[in-house]
Amino acid sequence: MSVDVVHIVRTGTANIASVMAAVRRLDRMPVLTDEPGVVQHCDKLILPGVGAMGATVAELERQQLVGVLRARLAEDRPTLAVCMGHQLLGRESAESPGVPGLGAHDGCAVRFEPGEGRRVPQLGWSRIEAPVGARFFTESGHAYFANSYCFRTVPEGWLGATAEYDGSFVAALERGNVLTCQFHPELSGPFGLALVHRWLELAHNPSPVPENEWRSTRAVAEVEPATPAMERKA
């Protein structure tokens, strides 16, 4: 059973139902979790997230997930971060100055510049070119973005796919078993699903911890097979 489960961090943000539906479309079982042990050690973890950086970090801190997420990334366990999740991996964001990100790389998110015919937030489909040598991001195509902030340059040690808006920005990053997407693969049609599928198939846990050491009965009880209903923290 464990091979088919994909854990999703209960970030309290709004795209969780869409992420869970996408996971089910790929014949995996999505399980929401906010347990530090599961977040650190599980085989496949998705860090979703939309909304503001400061609020997202505060929620992760409240759930004591910041440290285990940092450890997970340092241990190169399979992790897919989406939208705000993608920005969380950096050092900080101009959106919430002084709030430290997870620091998996040195990136600092900055705001897009509005301009002639250019809206902020960026909402819509944009073409991304697959970088040479990618493991997951092997296909170019159109993906759906919904963001006001972005990374401008590919951090050292990561492979990046870029797209154009007010200039070039980072659309996705990958390193080892970690894939982070500024766009929403769960909302990017067959292109997005194919990318998530490649990550699910190819990423592997380099140092598995026996499941009975991190999986609790509570996590299993939170399997929500057909009708996900997430808890909101107002």
Add this chain to the structure above:
Amino acid sequence: MLLPRVIPCLDFRDGRVVKGVKFQNLRDAGDPPELAAEYERQGADELVMLDVSATTHERANQTETVRSVRETLSIPLTVGGGVRTASDAARLLDAGADKTGVNTAAVDRPEIVREIAERFGRQCCVVAIDAARREGDAGGWEVVTRSGTHRTGIDAVEWAARAADLGAGEILLTSWDQDGTRAGYDVGLLGAVSAAVEVPVIASGGAHTAAHLKQALDAGADAVLAASIFHDGEETVGSVKAALAEMGVPVRLPVGAG
């Protein structure tokens, strides 16, 4: 570079799509998930679903409908109709909507825009504005609410700008004069609102041909919403996008269409 979005709209009530859509290959043209999946397959960039229930009893199935559509749909989904509070928005987002539309409730109490944006992020918050040309020689457009039955006197362009300041991530702008006429969008209204806000503007009301969609995009709209154009089965999202591409508009063509 962002591509202009083509967004079909489904009106639904009590778990069923209303206004019959005639797709030959559908088993059940009133079934929301079937229609949603068909629109995605044709190359829709997003889907808007509007709950047109007249009563709370009819609206009881709303979240079930959204949930069932979400299971099949892998493009963005906006749901509007009857959103009065941030909790209503939460219910729709929980069920699988990516954005919620607020209309009359935002005019009645603009703070709801800020509440939704702060709680879920502004990209979740679509403010739908129904606008009608002012009567007499005054010019300009005023906001109408309660399905067009109430003229508020509020300037539509000013309201759009205020809604964006309050946290709207997008403006869904419907011309009440053009809606249902099949005579094209109100490009004057679109131009005025597009120039007044930083956030994306979705054109709505009056579209019947691909040329209409292009007029709206030329006027400054970032996305075009259409319903009846797809209903008679002669045009699909794919054929409309192909026509737009012919006219030099860059669009995302469905997989397999080149």
